[in-house]
Amino acid sequence: MREAPSPTRVPEWVAADRANQPVVHCENLSRTYGSGSRSVVAVHDVSATIELGARVALTGPSGSGKTTLLHLFAGLDSATGGTIHWPALGGHPLAEPGRVGMVFQGPSLLPALSVAENVALPLQLAGASTKTSLPAAMESLRLLGISGLATSLPEQISGGQAQRVAIARALVSQPRLMLADEPTGQLDHATAALVLDVLLQACDALGAALVISTHDPVISARLEQRWTMSDGVLLGNSGTFGGAQ
Numbered sequence: 001m002r003e004a005p006s007p008t009r010v011p012e013w014v015a016a017d018r019a020n021q022p023v024v025h026c027e028n029l030s031r032t033y034g035s036g037s038r039s040v041v042a043v044h045d046v047s048a049t050i051e052l053g054a055r056v057a058l059t060g061p062s063g064s065g066k067t068t069l070l071h072l073f074a075g076l077d078s079a080t081g082g083t084i085h086w087p088a089l090g091g092h093p094l095a096e097p098g099r100v101g102m103v104f105q106g107p108s109l110l111p112a113l114s115v116a117e118n119v120a121l122p123l124q125l126a127g128a129s130t131k132t133s134l135p136a137a138m139e140s141l142r143l144l145g146i147s148g149l150a151t152s153l154p155e156q157i158s159g160g161q162a163q164r165v166a167i168a169r170a171l172v173s174q175p176r177l178m179l180a181d182e183p184t185g186q187l188d189h190a191t192a193a194l195v196l197d198v199l200l201q202a203c204d205a206l207g208a209a210l211v212i213s214t215h216d217p218v219i220s221a222r223l224e225q226r227w228t229m230s231d232g233v234l235l236g237n238s239g240t241f242g243g244a245q
């Protein structure tokens with residue numbers, strides 16, 4: 001029988017931090033790969049603000065720039081044009097490690113580490129001890145309904161389970177900006193709905209912004225804002241995408 005996800009506890013610092021602060025703000029953001037005649041403009045002239053509490057679905061055809069934009073929002077990639085900053089994160093994600101949670105497209109677990117160790121990793125990289133990071137990892141696995149996988153190695157679990165572990169890892173440090181690149185692409189409809197429930201519930205409790213890239217209309221219909229990318233351009237009026245708090 002499927003293990004039911006448990007309700008998220010609201011951390012104490014959240015209540016004081018619920019204002020509609022911009023978590024990421026960019027102006028005329030661009031990312032071009034390569035140079036000269038072989039260059040590819042993956043993101044072109046994107047201006048937008050995402051506030052704490054926002055719920056955004058990022059849609060668009062394959063190759064339209066969704067992954068590139070998410071990586072720019074995460075601070076994992078550098079823009080080749082325009083500006084980006086993270087007002088609610090001390091200016092840049094690295095100023096407060098762990099305040100951005102990222103679920104990558106495709107497998108991203110370290111094969112030599114157990115599921116629980118993979119989930120604890122972001123906390124340990126930010127300086128937490130095993131004594132505090134492993135219980136937090138277990139709590140995060142419990143939220144996703146997969147605490148029974150804690151001691152498994154990535155090679156022993158299914159692709160869908162691995163995706164849920166990746167989501168548990170992204171939630172473990174209680175991010176204020178949660179970015180998920182097609183997090184439900186490998187999941188059946190029931191599991192996809194459950195995973196989205198957990199993401200929404202966790203981001204509600206954390207007061208975090210959530211941006212999900214998805215090709216699934218059922219997923220995007222459940223988010224308040226829908227952005228569409230086409231050839232690197234964010235269609236419609238760029239602007240503020242905030243949470244209703």
Ligand SMILES: Nc1ncnc2c1ncn2[C@@H]1O[C@H](COP(=O)(O)OP(=O)(O)OP(=O)(O)O)[C@@H](O)[C@H]1O
Nearest residue numbers: 033040041042060061062063064065066067068069
């Ligand atoms: N590292 C890279 N080097 C060169 N070109 C790249 C690189 N990463 C992405 N691109 C190109 O940038 C464009 C946007 O790619 P991106 O992965 O952001 O699109 P996407 O909308 O996320 O696609 P998908 O839905 O298939 O994941 C594509 O033309 C892609 O080939």
